[in-house]
Amino acid sequence: MNQTIGGVPITPELMLFGVIGGAAALCAVGVVAFNNAVRSALCLVVNFFLLAVLYFTLNAEMLGITQVVVYTGAIMVLFLFVVMLLNLGGSKMLHEKPDPKKFVGILLGCALFVILGAQILPQLMQVKPMELTPELAKYGGPQAVGRTLFTEYAYPFEAVSVLLLIGIVGSILLAKRRI
Amino acid sequence: MADFVQHLHPAWQALIRVICFVLPSFLLVPMVIWWERRLLAWMQDRIGPNRVGNITFSRSSHLIPSILKGKKFRLFGLMQPMADFAKLIFKEDITPTAVDRLIYFIAPALALFPALAIGATVPWGPFPWITPVADVNIGILYIMAVSSFGVYGIVLAGYASDNKFSLMGGLRSSAQLISYELAMGMSLACIVMSTGSLKPSAMVTAQSAPLWGLDYPPFNLIQNWNVLTPYGLVAAIIFGICMIAENNRPPFDLPEAENELVAGYHTEYSSVKFATFFMAEYLGMVVYGIILSTVFLGGWHLLPIRFDWMATNYKNAGDIWNLLDTLNGSSLLAPVWVILKTCCVASTYIWIRGTLPRLRYDQLMSLGWKSLLPFATANLVVVAIWIVASKVASPLIGWVAVLISAFILFGLYKAINRLNTKNRPNLASRTITMVDTP
Amino acid sequence: MNGVPLGAYVGLGLFMFTTGVIGVIVRKSPIVIFMCIELMLNSVNLTFLAFARYQMHAPSSSSEQVQRSMMAGQMMVIFVMAVAAAEVAVGLGIIMAIFRLRDNVDIDEMNLLRG
Numbered sequence: 001m002n003q004t005i006g007g008v009p010i011t012p013e014l015m016l017f018g019v020i021g022g023a024a025a026l027c028a029v030g031v032v033a034f035n036n037a038v039r040s041a042l043c044l045v046v047n048f049f050l051l052a053v054l055y056f057t058l059n060a061e062m063l064g065i066t067q068v069v070v071y072t073g074a075i076m077v078l079f080l081f082v083v084m085l086l087n088l089g090g091s092k093m094l095h096e097k098p099d100p101k102k103f104v105g106i107l108l109g110c111a112l113f114v115i116l117g118a119q120i121l122p123q124l125m126q127v128k129p130m131e132l133t134p135e136l137a138k139y140g141g142p143q144a145v146g147r148t149l150f151t152e153y154a155y156p157f158e159a160v161s162v163l164l165l166i167g168i169v170g171s172i173l174l175a176k177r178r179i
Numbered sequence: 180m181a182d183f184v185q186h187l188h189p190a191w192q193a194l195i196r197v198i199c200f201v202l203p204s205f206l207l208v209p210m211v212i213w214w215e216r217r218l219l220a221w222m223q224d225r226i227g228p229n230r231v232g233n234i235t236f237s238r239s240s241h242l243i244p245s246i247l248k249g250k251k252f253r254l255f256g257l258m259q260p261m262a263d264f265a266k267l268i269f270k271e272d273i274t275p276t277a278v279d280r281l282i283y284f285i286a287p288a289l290a291l292f293p294a295l296a297i298g299a300t301v302p303w304g305p306f307p308w309i310t311p312v313a314d315v316n317i318g319i320l321y322i323m324a325v326s327s328f329g330v331y332g333i334v335l336a337g338y339a340s341d342n343k344f345s346l347m348g349g350l351r352s353s354a355q356l357i358s359y360e361l362a363m364g365m366s367l368a369c370i371v372m373s374t375g376s377l378k379p380s381a382m383v384t385a386q387s388a389p390l391w392g393l394d395y396p397p398f399n400l401i402q403n404w405n406v407l408t409p410y411g412l413v414a415a416i417i418f419g420i421c422m423i424a425e426n427n428r429p430p431f432d433l434p435e436a437e438n439e440l441v442a443g444y445h446t447e448y449s450s451v452k453f454a455t456f457f458m459a460e461y462l463g464m465v466v467y468g469i470i471l472s473t474v475f476l477g478g479w480h481l482l483p484i485r486f487d488w489m490a491t492n493y494k495n496a497g498d499i500w501n502l503l504d505t506l507n508g509s510s511l512l513a514p515v516w517v518i519l520k521t522c523c524v525a526s527t528y529i530w531i532r533g534t535l536p537r538l539r540y541d542q543l544m545s546l547g548w549k550s551l552l553p554f555a556t557a558n559l560v561v562v563a564i565w566i567v568a569s570k571v572a573s574p575l576i577g578w579v580a581v582l583i584s585a586f587i588l589f590g591l592y593k594a595i596n597r598l599n600t601k602n603r604p605n606l607a608s609r610t611i612t613m614v615d616t617p
Numbered sequence: 618m619n620g621v622p623l624g625a626y627v628g629l630g631l632f633m634f635t636t637g638v639i640g641v642i643v644r645k646s647p648i649v650i651f652m653c654i655e656l657m658l659n660s661v662n663l664t665f666l667a668f669a670r671y672q673m674h675a676p677s678s679s680s681e682q683v684q685r686s687m688m689a690g691q692m693m694v695i696f697v698m699a700v701a702a703a704e705v706a707v708g709l710g711i712i713m714a715i716f717r718l719r720d721n722v723d724i725d726e727m728n729l730l731r732g
Contacts, residue, residue, distance in 0.1 A: 082712065
C-alpha cells in the first residue's frame with residue numbers, strides 16, 4: 001500500500017513505532033492524570049520500558065538495556081518504595097478540588113507544544129535515517145560505548161562517578177535520624 | 180533439522196526457540212519440587228513424600244487382567260508436585276474486598292514473567308539455530324535487567340494486598356533484592372572482563388580454552404572453566420549467594436517467614452495466584468542455576484578436560500578422543516549436561532536450605548552491603564590485575580600478582596572495618612552459643 | 618528504523634516533555650512532580666539518541682566525524698542517566714526528611730525556606 005500520512009509513506013516500521021510511541025505517550029499522560037501516586041509510578045515504569053524498546057529500534061542497544069537496568073530497575077523501585085512507605089496511594093490520596101489554575105496550566109503547556117512543534121516538526125518529518133555501514137551499525141553496542149567512554153570521555157566519566165559518590169553520601173546523611 | 184528451521188520465516192523460528200526454552204524449564208519445575216522434598220527429607224533423616232502415584236492392583240477383582248492382579252507399581256512420590264498443584268487449583272480463590280484490583284491481579288504475573296524471561300540469552304548447547312532464544316550482544320546485561328524487573332512483582336503484591344504485614348514483607352523483600360543485585364552485577368562484571376564479551380555463548384566458548392591460558396601440559400589438558408580461576412571462584416561464590424538472595428530462598432527468605440510476617444507478600448493470595456508465586460520461585464531456581472552453570476561452570480561441557488587437544492596429539496587413538504570430545508561438548512547430549520549441572524546447583528540450594536538458619540534482616544543487609552559488595556569490588560580489581568599480568572608476563576606471574584593483591588585488599592578491608600568499629604561493640608556478630616547440657 | 622522520520626521521534630520527545638511540564642505545574646504531590654521531572658529527562662534522552670542516529674550532516678563530512686557525533690549523543694545520554702539517578706536519590710531523601718517532620722503532602726504548603 002502506497003498511502004502516506006502527511007507526506008510520509010506508511011511502512012510496517014512506522015506502524016510499529018506508532019504503536020510503541022503511542023503507548024508511551026499515553027503512559028506519559030497517565031503519569032500526570034492519575035490521582036493515585038502508585039498508578040502514576042506504574043505508568044512511568046511502563047513508559048520507561050517502552051522508551052527502552054524505542055532505543056533498541058534506534059540501534060542503541062547498550063543504552064536501551066541500561067535504561068531498563070537503571071531507570072526501570074532502580075530509580076522507579078526507589079520511587080515506589082517512597083510512595084509505599086509514605087502511604088501516598090489509596091486512602092491518603094490528595095483529593096484535589098477542581099482548580100481553574102490547573103486549566104490555565106494545561107493550556108499553557110499545550111501552547112508550548114504547539115509553538116515548539118510548529119517550528120521544528122515539519123522540517124524534521126522529511127529527514128530519513130542515515131544508511132549504516134556494518135561498522136557504523138555497531139555504534140550502539142557495548143564495545144563502542146565502552147571504548148568511547150573510557151578514552152575520549154574519561155574525564156566526564158570520573159567526574160560523574162564523583163558526583164554519584166556525593167549522591168550516595170548525601171542520601172545516607174539525609175536518611176539518618178541521628179548524625 | 181537445522182536447515183529446516185533456518186529456512187522458516189523468522190517469526191516461526193522465534194516461536195520454536197521460545198518453545199524449546201520454555202517447555203524444558205516448565206517441565207523441570209515439578210522435578211525440582213520433588214527433588215527438594217526428597218533431598219531435604221534425606222538430610223533431615225526422614226523419608227519425603229513417596230506415596231503419591233503408587234498403584235496396587237487388587238487381587239480379587241474381575242475387572243483387572245490376570246497379569247496385573249496384585250502387582251504393585253511404585254512411583255517414589257514423583258506425582259507429589261502434580262498433587263500439590265491439583266490441590267492448589269481446587270482451593271477457594273479468596274480476593275479481599277479492599278485491594279487495588281488491577282495491581283492485585285497482575286502482581287503474580289509480574290513475578291512469574293522475569294523468572295522465565297531471564298534465561299532467554301543463555302545457550303543450551305552449541306546449536307545457534309535453536310538456542311539461545313536471543314543471541315544479543317548484551318546478553319549478560321539482559322539478565323541483570325530482567326532480574327531488576329523481578330522486584331516489581333513482589334513490591335506490588337505486598338502493596339496491593341491492603342495488609343500492613345504484606346506491605347512490610349514486600350518492602351523488605353525488595354530492599355533485599357536490590358541490595359544483592361549489586362554484588363551479582365559486580366561478580367558477573369568480573370567474568371565479562373576476563374572473557375571480553377557480554378554474550379553467554381562467547382563465555383562458554385572461552386571456557387574451552389586451556390586452563391589459565393597456559394599452553395603446555397599439564398595445564399593444556401584442562402578447560403578454563405571460570406570456577407577454576409582465582410577470580411572466578413570468588414565471583415562464583417558471590418554470585419551463588421546473591422542468587423539465593425534474589426530468589427528469596429532460605430536462608431534469605433525473611434520476607435516469607437511465617438513466624439514474623441504471616442506469609443509476607445503473598446499472604447492474601449490463595450489458590451492459583453499462590454501457585455504462581457510458588458512456581459516463580461522454583462522457576463527462578465532453575466533459571467539461575469542454568470545461568471550459574473553457563474557463566475561459571477563451563478556451560479554445556481561435561482568434564483573440564485580438553486579432549487580435542489588429546490585428539491590432535493595422540494593421533495593413533497584419535498578416534499576415541501574425537502568421540503569423547505563430541506560427547507563432551509558438541510553432541511545432542513549438550514543440553515543434558517546443562518540440565519545435570521542445573522540439578523547440581525539446585526541440590527546446593529536445597530543443601531543450603533537444610534543447613535543454615537534464616538538470616539535476620541539486619542544481618543542480611545549488612546551481609547549484602549558490607550561484605551559481598553566490597554568483596555565483589557575487590558574481585559574486580561583482582562581481575563584487572565590478573566588480565567594485565569597474564570598478558571604482560573605469564574599467567575603464573577598473574578597468580579602471584581593476584582595473591583599479593585588479594586592479600587593487600589583483604590588487609591585494607593579489615594583495617595577499614597576496624598577503624599569504623601573501634602569505639603562501638605560489634606553488635607552484628609553477637610552469637611548465641613548452645614551449651615550441651617546433659 | 619528505516620521508514621520512520623526523525624520528526625516522529627522528536628515529536629514524541631516533545632510531547633513527553635510538555636506533559637512533564639504540565640505535570641510539574643499542575644500536580645500538588647512532590648513525588649509526582651519528581652516523576653514528571655524524570656519524564657522530562659527521558660524525553661531529552663530520546664531526542665539525543667534520535668539525533669545521534671539520524672545524522673543530518675552535510676554529505677562531505679568524513680566517517681570519523683559521523684562516528685564521533687554518533688558517540689557524542691550516546692555519551693550525553695549516559696551522563697544524563699547518571700545525573701538523574703543521583704538526583705533521584707538525593708531528592709527522595711529530602712522528601713522523606715520533610716515528610717517525617719510534617720505529615721503533609723501538599724507542595725503549596727512548603728513555601729518557607731525554614732521549618
